[in-house]
Amino acid sequence: MVEAHLIYAESDEEVAEAAVQPSTFEQLIDHNGERGRGSALEGWVSDITDTGLIAFYEDMVVVRRIDTEATALQRQGELGLWPPLLGQEAAQVGSARALAAHDFIFSSYRENAVAYCRGIAVTDVLKPWRGVSGSGWNPFEYRMATPQIIIGAQTLHATGYALGMQLKGSDSVAITYFGDGATSEGDVNEALVFAATYQAPVVFFCQNNHWAISEPVALQSRANIVDRALGFGIPGIRVDGNDVLAVLAATRLALHRARTGGGPTFIEAVTYRMGAHTTADDPTLYRDQAELDAWSHRDPIVRLSNYLRNSGVLTDSGQNAVDERAAAVAAELRAGCIALKDPDPLSIFDHIYAEPNSKIVHQRARYERYLDMFTDAEPSGGQR
Amino acid sequence: MTMTKALNAGLRKAMADDERVVLMGEDIGKLGGVYRVTQGLQDTYGPRRVMDTPLAESAILGTAVGLAYAGYRPVCEIQFDGFIYPAFDQIVSQVSRMHSRTAGHVLMPLVIRVPFGGGIGSAEHHSDSPEAYFAHTAGLRVVSVSDPQDAYTIIQEAIASDDPVLLFEPKRRYHLKGEVELDATLSTEDSMGRARILAEGDDVTLVTYGGLVQTCLDVARVAQDDHISIEVIDLRSLSPIDFDTVASSVNKTGRLVVTHEAAESGGIGAELAAVITERCFYSLEHAPVRVTGFDIPYPVAKLERHHLPDLDRILDGIDRALDRPNSTSGSGDQW
Numbered sequence: 001m002v003e004a005h006l007i008y009a010e011s012d013e014e015v016a017e018a019a020v021q022p023s024t025f026e027q028l029i030d031h032n033g034e035r036g037r038g039s040a041l042e043g044w045v046s047d048i049t050d051t052g053l054i055a056f057y058e059d060m061v062v063v064r065r066i067d068t069e070a071t072a073l074q075r076q077g078e079l080g081l082w083p084p085l086l087g088q089e090a091a092q093v094g095s096a097r098a099l100a101a102h103d104f105i106f107s108s109y110r111e112n113a114v115a116y117c118r119g120i121a122v123t124d125v126l127k128p129w130r131g132v133s134g135s136g137w138n139p140f141e142y143r144m145a146t147p148q149i150i151i152g153a154q155t156l157h158a159t160g161y162a163l164g165m166q167l168k169g170s171d172s173v174a175i176t177y178f179g180d181g182a183t184s185e186g187d188v189n190e191a192l193v194f195a196a197t198y199q200a201p202v203v204f205f206c207q208n209n210h211w212a213i214s215e216p217v218a219l220q221s222r223a224n225i226v227d228r229a230l231g232f233g234i235p236g237i238r239v240d241g242n243d244v245l246a247v248l249a250a251t252r253l254a255l256h257r258a259r260t261g262g263g264p265t266f267i268e269a270v271t272y273r274m275g276a277h278t279t280a281d282d283p284t285l286y287r288d289q290a291e292l293d294a295w296s297h298r299d300p301i302v303r304l305s306n307y308l309r310n311s312g313v314l315t316d317s318g319q320n321a322v323d324e325r326a327a328a329v330a331a332e333l334r335a336g337c338i339a340l341k342d343p344d345p346l347s348i349f350d351h352i353y354a355e356p357n358s359k360i361v362h363q364r365a366r367y368e369r370y371l372d373m374f375t376d377a378e379p380s381g382g383q384r
Numbered sequence: 385m386t387m388t389k390a391l392n393a394g395l396r397k398a399m400a401d402d403e404r405v406v407l408m409g410e411d412i413g414k415l416g417g418v419y420r421v422t423q424g425l426q427d428t429y430g431p432r433r434v435m436d437t438p439l440a441e442s443a444i445l446g447t448a449v450g451l452a453y454a455g456y457r458p459v460c461e462i463q464f465d466g467f468i469y470p471a472f473d474q475i476v477s478q479v480s481r482m483h484s485r486t487a488g489h490v491l492m493p494l495v496i497r498v499p500f501g502g503g504i505g506s507a508e509h510h511s512d513s514p515e516a517y518f519a520h521t522a523g524l525r526v527v528s529v530s531d532p533q534d535a536y537t538i539i540q541e542a543i544a545s546d547d548p549v550l551l552f553e554p555k556r557r558y559h560l561k562g563e564v565e566l567d568a569t570l571s572t573e574d575s576m577g578r579a580r581i582l583a584e585g586d587d588v589t590l591v592t593y594g595g596l597v598q599t600c601l602d603v604a605r606v607a608q609d610d611h612i613s614i615e616v617i618d619l620r621s622l623s624p625i626d627f628d629t630v631a632s633s634v635n636k637t638g639r640l641v642v643t644h645e646a647a648e649s650g651g652i653g654a655e656l657a658a659v660i661t662e663r664c665f666y667s668l669e670h671a672p673v674r675v676t677g678f679d680i681p682y683p684v685a686k687l688e689r690h691h692l693p694d695l696d697r698i699l700d701g702i703d704r705a706l707d708r709p710n711s712t713s714g715s716g717d718q719w
Contacts, residue, residue, distance in 0.1 A: 104453070106450070133487065134481075134484060134485040134486070134487065135485050135486050135487065138486070138487075138489045139453070139486060139489055139490055140489060140490075145453065145490075146485060146486055148478070150473065150477045150478070153446060153473065153474065153477065153478055155446075156442070156443055156445075156446025156447050156449065156450065156474065157446060157447075157449045157450040157453065157478070158450060159443075159446070159447050159450060160446060160447030160448060160449055160450020160451045160452075160453070160454070161450035161451070161453045161454050162450070163447060163450065163451060163454075164450065164451045164453070164454025164455065164456055165454060167406070167432055167433075167454075167456070168454070174450070186440075186442060186470075187442055187443070187446060187473075187474075190438075190440040190442055190443035190446070191443065191446070191447075193438050193440060193443065194437070194438060194440070194443050194447055197438055350484070350487070350488070351483055351484040351486075351487055351488040352483070352484050352522050352523055353483070353523065353525075353547045354483055354488070354491055354493075354546035354547050355545060355546055355547055355574075357525075357547075357624055358577075358624045358626070358627075359623070359624035359625075
């Protein structure tokens, strides 16, 4: 359906230029909020009315508000670290809303909007970043694995899960999220090999946000990332990752292919990390303001707002309702975060093994005796 | 039957008993693995449950993690000890931590089979003993087998365990023959976690695992000629180590010799020497003695006999523990 666009840049300047001017992708709503009709993806979203798009708009506004609130909580010392998704709302919401309830997600650590769309409580998402728990939820309850930080490692987990679904004869599909930086990792390349070999029902969803901390995408790949998929024998789609409707369509196409025995698909969602890598990062040291300015004109929320305003389905009162919803979620997030107490010190020994383990039993008992020497001391954070 | 056949029979039984058991690895299908441990299993269970994989060890482990998420119990074959390192990240960053990371929601009941150790005159990367890397990592169980009956039982126990198990199979004992009770039901007492006393003795406790178990039994027989009584212990489990069995033996003998093929520094012997010194300090008549491979890359085939602890080097270690004339005598250096 989508032709491969093999573009081999001749120079670093050309690569940089390509990064700012992504021209060869599928798009349904352009950065001005104009609805095009020429894309081959059109048929995958024919059921989505303009009114229906309001729900996507609300998701995106809410997750941006979550992001702002979490960043503030980090600045106030309530979170140790936070990975902002600013600018990637459409890529995450559009793909997550395409999934069926019985599909399974293996994400990286920035997919907070995906978790939100999956119905995971915002406070639960914060737990690892506040440092009170290694993960925030039961993966089987939401059919979303908890965030995985080693770059690209989760793409293999998704592929293995998909093999399991194939073995069981289930039509559940695995989707894995990763970034442009991850495409240089061996694990991602190995996952593509395995997925292609076994025709596993897995969707590789690459958010090309143009930056891997301080390294531009040109340092990872001299060709469009999606074109790598072809070499593995996997069909690819390059989509405007800031166009929620196009992302929804592309993900639906890929899910349908996987569900009907067509094997894996690679989606490159071209988006932009408008914020820092994490709250510990300072992008002003390596990124030009001009580039950021150029991308701010492609903001996924602004364009959808423009489209919905122009089509008359988003009114001032509608916008107020969305803003109120976002404020309520942010308040819930803040209250929930501050209410998260430090866990019991001895819980560090929990769940290391599923079965009793003499080493852990011994060390736990020894440390418990040690802590008991301080029972008269004033209690403080982390103490019993 | 041979240890290879015993492992094969154990795998076959585990696959027959539990549909969730799937095998993955390089050349394990039609070929039956380079050591034929999986011979015939693909014929019986098909290519979906006995998967020949592309040549990517990290992917074997990473997809096994995903299969475990999907409810399966994957048994991954790493073709040779020295080929496990590309999978190291998935093992220590994912397999070992998934249960604790998810607060116990996700089980990782994987078995990672690793033919290990030297003595087979092979090429580089085909004779390593990497077990200590994994014994150092929380969340993994590390076990070694040494004879056919144990191999048959322990591979089934490892598959039945809800924790990830690295099973180190000594290549040079693959053809060791022994009686195997195929009808034996699985012990519920975690026999793979318990060290076993293979020869009783009063003078020295000699601890080992894997390929050197047979060597140590020879040592005990030869030492008898000198009226030295050696208690030989096969650790089986390297993480966790059954210190109780070793400590009660050392409390009786007062002397500990540990031997393994793996390098000395930071090895299983170092851990045993430390813990036994802590626990048996007042029973010890001599400092614990280690007889191990050197801290060198595994040497070329024509020189491997100089690296591997053999009967004579272990006897020399016994002499050191007993303050009998030995290779360190007169050097003024017990170390």
